[in-house]
Amino acid sequence: MTLFREEQRICAVCGQANMQTVLRSTTALGSPDLDTRPPPLARMTLPLYIQCCPACGYCARDVSEAVPAVQNIVTQPEYQAQLHSEQFPYLANLFLCYHIIQQALDNYAEAGWAVVFAAWACDDAGPAFMTTAARLREKAVAFFTEARERSQAFAPSRAEEDALLADLLRRSGHFTAAQKAVEQGLAHSPDHTVQSILRFQHHLCRQHNPNVYTVQDALAWAERTNRPMKRKG
Ligand SMILES: [Zn+2]
Known part of the structure; x- marks a missing residue:
């Protein structure tokens, strides 16, 4: 059984209050995929891995937390273009925005995982995004390779x-x-x-x-x- 709760968050970037759905508990039925993607029902909770502030577009695991450098990243044209990109499903854009922030903060392992989650969002969006998902998996490999060179563990x-x-x-x-x-x-x-x-x-x-x-x-x-x-x- 999967339980959710609506919680108010104050965005750490723009200060706006917004409601976010938070996961209270879930059950995994079956075996994870080889890339660690959880089985049902837990795999349905992918949208809850990421929060997005509707006012400024800040994407994070928890939008009420941010280091000071994030404010400048979120207002960059590259970030805003990713947020509204039509080349990816909506959920993938949120993970890819999160990856832009993590890359800018030199968190290559976390950036790699954000790209993996974006690939899963593409998998769920149907055959039209199959090639996009494959390109994202290549991108994740590049981040994890960089993470390894910087002694950042990703498993x-x-x-x-x-x-x-x-x-x-x-x-x-x-x-x-x-x-x-x-x-x-x-x-x-x-x-x-x-x-x-x-x-x-x-x-x-x-x-x-x-x-x-x-x-x-x-x-x-x-x-x-x-x-x-x-x-x-
Ligand atoms: Zn905000």
Whole structure:
């Protein structure tokens, strides 16, 4: 069950009061996707990952909080153009505005995740945004690569970071690069689950398969392939 609550927020950028929907609790039914996207019902809460001030367009996880530098970013033409861009679904624009702020603050891991969320918003918007979603996954990889160079972690372990990179690369059609990420991840001796995910990614890359799969799909595949072959005779 998913519970919401309407709460008043005072925008930290323009000072206007506005109402925001806040998530109180939700339930995840099933297995997350390989890029960590939660299963139903939790996946329906994507719009609640981001708030937008209707007065000035400030996008944040909580619009009542901001560092001083944000005020200048929100008024920039690039930011306002993104907010009203017709090339992306409305929800993707909010995440992409948030990514502009995080990039300007040198938070590359957070900017990368904002772009991943924007890709999910495109996935939900239908086949017309399939190519846009793939381009956003490429963009997320670039941010996570930059994050790594700056020692900003974007997943709980190095192997899980590589598993995420492998999925973003595979889903955007970069199968050779995805396989490289898999090999790097396996070199970090991951636990059984992450190892199964990485090996499954490798298998999908060999098939040039860019489709969405869940962690449960990876575990079931690993289970099948690990089963010893029956000897004949
Ligand atoms: Zn505002």
